[in-house]
Amino acid sequence: MSTRPGSAPAASSAQSSGTADDSRAAGRALRDAVAFDAHGAWQPEPDRPDPVERVLAGNAGRQERLIPLRMAESPFAFLRGAATVMAWDLAKSPSIGHNVIIDGDAHINNFGLFHTPRQEVVFDLNDFDETLIGPWEWDLKRLTASINVAARENGVDAAGRDRAVRSSCAAYRAMMAQLAQMSPYDLWQMRSYGSAGRIDTPVKLDSEKKATIEKTVERAMKRTHATMLAKVAEPAGKGWRVKSDPPILTELDAAEKNHVVDGLKAYLQTIAGEWRMMLERYDVADVAHRVVGVGTRAYLVLMIGRAHGDPLFMQVKEGIVPAAAPFVPPLDEPYRHQGRRVVHGQRLMQSSSDALLGWTTISGRDFYVRQMKQIRGSIPLDWLHGATFDYYAWCLGLLLARAHARTGDAALIAGYCGNSDKLDAAYAMWAERYGAQTVADHAAFCAAISVGRVPTA
Structure with a gap:
């Protein structure tokens, strides 16, 4: 599963053959080809397929009577189950053309706590059904859209949604810049621990954030x-x-x-x-x-x-x-x-x-x-409000950057993302627009169920 189409299967990265400085310069140059603002300018394409048809077609061959069990619950549940809808939309979105191994379904609920072979509890991505080789932007857009939709369900206003998405993007940029300076060996040793007494974060936690995490870890440790x-x-x-x-x-x-x-x-x-x-x-x-x-x-x-x-x-x-x-x-x-x-x-x-x-x-x-039971649990979304939500979104941006850096050119991505908050603003705009679209798509899905267009269990 090399990151270079047509090459021999390998777990090698898609690192540039030049130096890290060369990659950073190449990334900066790509801003001329794909401006930051382009990432926030999403709107439905005129030929965008009907989302209900996309869901039904994407689930052909599955146990179709089970499809509506969770997708109808809420817009966020629909977003989780409608990866095929979002994949079509992402394929039309701008990209700098740098492929990595992506999760393919990096929404906010696909991060969680689990045990390592050494029985340590770590926090990381935990669902890889959709993993493949693709643009790193696709994962970041699915993550930020999910943050927006989850925030909507928690009653967070537009300003709060904007802040949470910006927090996630800022963390992604900062971590990618840090990883660009790290050796592959050190990168492979990185862990984000969730064990009691080992909450490993690069910022000081206030009592509210620490209590939320410790409560989740305590609950997860009881699941054996x-x-x-x-x-x-x-x-x-x-x-x-x-x-x-x-x-x-x-x-x-x-x-x-x-x-x-x-x-x-x-x-x-x-x-x-x-x-x-x-x-x-x-x-x-x-x-x-x-x-x-x-x-x-x-x-x-x-x-x-x-x-x-x-x-x-x-x-x-x-x-x-x-x-x-x-x-x-x-x-x-x-x-x-x-x-x-x-x-x-x-x-x-x-x-x-x-x-x-x-x-x-x-x-x-x-x-x-x-x-x-190797996967022990995740932080319930209804626990996330205000600063805790912003902090959690920030953590997910860090984790996604680390995952991408293992198979991509971190210096190139960091060079493109830069040090300003312009990319963060663009992704916040993208997430708000796509969040509204998800609400509309969910309503269409529920309407299709009500008229028998979608089979139910």
């Missing part, structure tokens, strides 16, 4: 495989089974369950040998279907340790073609397996990925596999 066992499983004879909880958790027939178990055997070959040996000390107790996202197939696998009877939950989730795939060059052959694409993108962008992250194929469909 053992606590999940008591919540979603029940004794069955001498073993355990997942409790049926429709429509979120439902039973599988024996044939489908066997297909999943067979897929796990192939998955084992995609993780490191020491972790493969560890997993071989667990047996599959049960497999259930679990609703996630907007209709992608996913399974919850309950495994029980042979010696100690300890639980281990795994998620087996279908890898789908990214929404932005039609607008970028095709990936190299190995990464056209959608599960492998997700895994490789996550390993490159995250500061410390799940050691059990791997991929497989089940009944001809691509899947990736990860720990269910």
Whole structure:
């Protein structure tokens, strides 16, 4: 999944062959080709597809009856599920033409707390279903649009929305400038810790911000495989089974369950040998279907340790073609397996990925596999108000810059972004305009449900 179309698959970056100073100069020169103001000048194209049709077409092949479950809840829920709508819009937006490995779905809720293999809690991007090679601007625009829409739902006024987006962009610019001066080795060692007593931030936290973060970390630390066992499983004879909880958790027939178990055997070959040996000390107790996202197939696998009877939950989730795939060059052959694409993108962008992250194929469909409780939680959006919201948006800008710098030319991006707040103002304008469009698109989606145009569960 190289960042250079047509090259051999690699985890290498797209760094310039010149010096960092050369890259910065090249970035500054690109301001003449793509002015900062151009990023804020978004408006619907005359031929913009109907958003409802885009959602329905983008979800063809998924479990369509599940699509409306979450998307109809609010404009933010619609934004989360309508990556295909936004991908079309982003493809029409200005870019300096520098590709990196992007998350593809870097909205505000796709950042969270999770455990590293060393059992430290870190804060980072945590969803990579849409990852691919594309313009860095696309991630920053999806992030800033989501900040605006989430702020709307929290009752934040236009001035507050503008301030939060500017905060995120300013952090992205500042962090990218810092990373441009850092060696690749040091960049790869960067972590954003969330453990109690290790809130690692470059600014001093006031009591309100610190309390919000510590409250989230405390809640996340309580979520373990053992606590999940008591919540979603029940004794069955001498073993355990997942409790049926429709429509979120439902039973599988024996044939489908066997297909999943067979897929796990192939998955084992995609993780490191020491972790493969560890997993071989667990047996599959049960497999259930679990609703996630907007209709992608996913399974919850309950495994029980042979010696100690300890639980281990795994998620087996279908890898789908990214929404932005039609607008970028095709990936190299190995990464056209959608599960492998997700895994490789996550390993490159995250500061410390799940050691059990791997991929497989089940009944001809691509899947990736990860720990269910390796991801521990995120800060609830309704906790975010005023300065706390601005601070959180600022943190997300930092994290996104670090993720992009791992596969892109940080000096070139930093050179383009510059030191002034002109780019921040442009993105704030973009986010306000796209936020209003999202509200309108959500209303159209709900209207389509009410007349039966969109099937419901």
